[in-house]
Every structure is written in C-alpha cells, then in structure tokens.
Amino acid sequence: xxxxxxxxxxxxxxxxxxxxxxxxxxxxxxxxxxxxxxxxxxxxxxxxxxxxxxxxxxxxxxxxxxxxxxxxxxxxxxxxxxxxxxxxxxxxxxxxxxxxxxxxxxxxxxxxxxxxxxxxxxxxxxxxxxxxxxxxxxxxxxxxxxxxxxxxxxxxxxxxxxxxxxxxxxxxxxxxxxxxxxxxxxxxxxxxxxxxxxxxxxxxxxxxxxxxxxxxxxxxx
Numbered sequence: 001x002x003x004x005x006x007x008x009x010x011x012x013x014x015x016x017x018x019x020x021x022x023x024x025x026x027x028x029x030x031x032x033x034x035x036x037x038x039x040x041x042x043x044x045x046x047x048x049x050x051x052x053x054x055x056x057x058x059x060x061x062x063x064x065x066x067x068x069x070x071x072x073x074x075x076x077x078x079x080x081x082x083x084x085x086x087x088x089x090x091x092x093x094x095x096x097x098x099x100x101x102x103x104x105x106x107x108x109x110x111x112x113x114x115x116x117x118x119x120x121x122x123x124x125x126x127x128x129x130x131x132x133x134x135x136x137x138x139x140x141x142x143x144x145x146x147x148x149x150x151x152x153x154x155x156x157x158x159x160x161x162x163x164x165x166x167x168x169x170x171x172x173x174x175x176x177x178x179x180x181x182x183x184x185x186x187x188x189x190x191x192x193x194x195x196x197x198x199x200x201x202x203x204x205x206x207x208x209x210x211x212x213x214x215x216x217x218x219x220x221x
Contacts, residue, residue, distance in 0.1 A: 035075040058145035091133035164189030
C-alpha cells in the first residue's frame, strides 16, 4: 500500500501561502515517486519547522551498513505498531516529519492485469501531508517512512490500508508530540472521512512520469 505517490507542481510555496507552516521550501515535482527515491519532508529543528530531503525507505539510526544494505521493507510503517517496533520506536518518540504529496496510487485486479487508481482528497490547498517518521544516517542524510492505517470505508475497496493523511489541525500536534499515543493511533488521519477523490487511470510503467499519469480513464468512483 502506498508504494507510489505524486507531488505535483503546486507545492511548498503555495501551501505555505494557505497554511503558513513552511518557509523557504519547495518539493520536487514527480508523478511517479517510488521507494528509495529522494522525497521532500518537513521536520522540527528546535523551535523551527524546516524543509529537508530524505531517501524514501526508512533505515533505523542504529544500522551502520549502507542504506541499500537494509533489506526490510520499511518505506511504510503501521501506525498501530510503530511506537513499539524496535525499527521505528525511536523515530516515533523523537523524529517525526510531514511528507508532502498531491495524492497517491493504488492498484486493483489480478496480477498482470493490475488497474491503477489515483487517490487524493477534497481540499482547496494544492498539497496534502502524510504523517512520516525519519532517521539520520551516519553521514547526516535522512531516510523516511510513511505511516499507514486501516483504509477509510470510502476507499477500502482499493486497498485495506492507506497513508495517514493529516488535516491542518493535526500537523503540529503530530510533529510536536502533544497528541497522546493512544489518541494518535486511534484517530490520526481519520479527519477526512468520506472526502476522498478516486479515479481510474491508465496503466503506466516504472519509468513513466508526467501529469498524464493521473488523467482519468473511465468514470470516477
């Protein structure tokens, strides 16, 4: 789930204008962002909220090998267990982040005949934010994971899980750890219930990119 997402060309600057949470930051435009690629994120640096970049495939701070040598599938993290798992618990406690996106993809159907779907949310701002966890490598570079939770009933027919998509009111409590863990696990990312937009799009390859990837094919559901 959430193995691909997009960040369109209405990115950090416009989102800053609407929510005033990011300064001097902008994301890389791609309509086919894949695990291990570099992604944009925002995180706390003392009292400041700063922009950074990270490898989208979380590697815990205690792993001393090269990032590519980490073989566990950790580009996503389950919100129900991240606080307790040895891989993620330090990041949950101290290294949270926001990951900007314009939407993400899911696939349905049989192997070899998979149908891609684009998923986004009803909102006026051009960018949404996933809840994320990050960790620093020995060289100071970052890796990151997207938190996931059980899918909203509106989109559960596409996949049983979905990224944790934050509302504006949830972003700072998530970063500042002012929301109790039990409340975060139970409620974080549920504030957009029933407000998702889905559309069937044309099948595309791993190297494909561009806005044509999210053009509708057939009727929206």
